[in-house]
Amino acid sequence: MKRVLTRRVLLRGLGASLALPWMESLRVWGQSVPAGASLPGAPTRMAILFAGCGFHSREWWAKGQGADMELGKVLQPLNDLRDQMVFVRGLYNAEALKGNIHSSQTGNLLSGAPLASGGTIRSGTSVDQVAAQHVGQATKLPSLVLGCEKANPSIHKNYSMLYSSHISWSSPTTPTPLEVYPALAFDQLFGSKGRETDRSVLDAVLEDSNDLRRTISGHDQRTLDEYLNSVREVEKRISQAGKRGELQGWRPTLTGPNIPRPADGIPQDIVEHMRLMCDILVLAFQTDSTRVTTLKLNNDHGALRFPHLGVDYMIHHLLSHTDSDDWLKVNQFFLEQVAYIARRMQGIQEGERTLLDNSMVLLCSSMLTGNHDASSLPVVLLGGGGGKIRGGQNLDYSDQPDRQMCRLYLSMLGKMGIERTEFGDATQPLAEV
Template identity: 45%
Template sequence: MITRHPNDTISRRRFLRGLGIAMSLPWLESLNSWGAAAAGVSGASGAPRRLAVCFMGNGVNPFHWGAENTPQGMQLLKSLSPLESLKDKLLVFKGLWNPTTVAGPGGHYPKMNLLSGLTVKQTTTDVQVGTTMDQLVAAETGKHTPMPSIVLGTEGPSYSTDAGYTSIYSAYISWSSPTSPAPKEIYPQQAFDQLFDDGSQRKRDKSVLDLVNDDAKALRTRLSKHDVHKLDEYLTSVRELEQRIERADEFSKANTAGAGWQPTVKAPTFPRPAAGIPAKANEHLRTMFDIMVLAFQMDRTRVATFMLNNDLTNMNFGIEGVKGGVHELSHHANDPKRLEQYQLVNQHHMELWAEALQKMAATNEGERSLLDNSMAMFTSSLFDGNAHDSRQLPVLLAGGGGGTIKGGRMLDYSKEENRKLCRLHMALMDRMGCKTDHFGDADKALTDLA
């Protein structure tokens, strides 16, 4: 069952191919190359709450990011100007950070603990970040939806090392276990099929799973003891896929019409995307945003994460007045022209996010809109990308959390002793019905969101 190259090495491109998700093998010492990319809580209206986390790589232009509270209300700085019409539903945070972020060597990689708050292990093999808050919430809310969560992106993982860290860290913000990133889908058509499958996708996945399990058994005989353990850990994602298929089968058989709250959107509102990766980055990003919003509108899942790009990405968006990739621009060395281009890229991300938020705000769910019933976070793992500075992080939160969050404010924690980002995570988890007295490095939730 294992494809062999002429030199009798194992083809990583063959193993786990066709799952319909971007799955890459962990680094195994026995192989010499990296794998190829491959009843919730409700508001007063009865509609469930949703949680989304969106991420952009390489930080922000610190001179144009943020907001100020004034007697006339919150005033957004230039990079956030696309959110002006939504600012009454927006919280802008200042000063939140992850104290467990490692200073010193490693650049970007030690900062990729956004949703766990735990130390990123310095390693090129046995990666470890910690189970992330979105996946803990998904374990709770996923009891009520066909998919526990959807994990989206636009770029697959790659492999390199820097200062003892593996670049795999830069490709994931969502981790289903302390040592396993949640499989991330970068192909719009496959993401669409996972959410809105008529049964044929599940049949294909089942046949592929049989093949994967056979390949895993054969591969295990050629691995070291250490790698066998790592392979077993990795195959947890395969078991998660099995459980997702079983859950989707159960939901497809159940007749839920008239049973409690029902979504107002009953069918996909746009055609199935074409196969492959869209040629233009903006088309790719907008399509993934549309899929995320539609998943919430149809209650296919209540938890989503979306990496608009990987950290360290050098994506070019074709923005007028911007030359070069975003990572290149983030190292601006305080050059005014490069800083302005960096700001334009940040502003462009906000434009795309604002479009998605507007669609959520336009979705009526009875007493409130979809946005009013949701909590949508936007963040990056750095503040000033030029300095790899994570002593505070750019954090935005849109939506009303089912009537539990009051927008239109900038919340400044920069002078407080306890300004841990995990305190915000705890507050959001609590609103999603995932109550805990401790998460990451925090043991106290933020209390001033309402």
């Protein structure tokens, strides 16, 4: 007999809960289904990744179509994903051209709204939060907003640097809280802050998971094992990183502050920091803890360094003005994070489709190159959008009159079942996406 679960049923233990991945034996995302009716499919998710300061001016390009599409060196980490990719050239944000500086080009990237200057904070509600307002009631978290660099509250060229530190805005005057601590992001998904001990969330739900195994198919038992192993691996890596003192945070306890005073500067191990955030993003979708995420790999006008690449002599922002081989290395490192997320999602089966097929993973930046050129924004979209997006496309809107970036957002909202007649400065979606 098949065990019937709704979306609200989780594995539970002392102070912890663990959402389930898609399984053929369980109706995790559906309500009750009449006899003979087909099971509901997996939901459509939206992930937006941001890399500040644009990319190498001579190596961000694509030629051709489909799996044979030729990619510039920046995009080569995505070579094996070309049939799942839509490369978009020529979209822009008209409001971002008014200030022509980092903050004024980033604060409205996901909204297309006018920005207030002079240190005043006013932007627009970003597309991820518009989506969260519509679909967030069905999940544990309306959205998950992650970052790998702390916010900068200063002023630059008459604009608040909060604009360059946040791409997600819950309202025109409120940037969505940004989580840069992997352990605390993990806690948001699995509720481990409420546990009386510091033991694993998996240990806490072990009895319930063993009961579940006895009621599901052999295929789903393997799916469950793979998923639990993924959660365990992230737990171990967070714990090890905290012991090394290389990340800004570790799992909090009830006997002291939730987090210690963050170390000055940036995480020493940026590779592990970014990879943990990527894994947490995938887990959030896999468990349907949320259907909307943003991951800011760095700030625009950011100060990250990259010693693992042999590039430790200049911060990210200054490096972006060089168009050097080292700048290319940094670009490719960022694209490797995008590729890692996509491959992880591609390897997770949800019925007849994969998690990547059921998702939209957008990579964007607030400028095309490090010289503040925002007349055409870099855009790559991965995933099938629930079977509604055709991959392998190379689209160019450079010579078209209506090339607002917000047209893409209207298209993405539509794939999630959110029909709007306008968003930002756009009144029609992109027909090709």
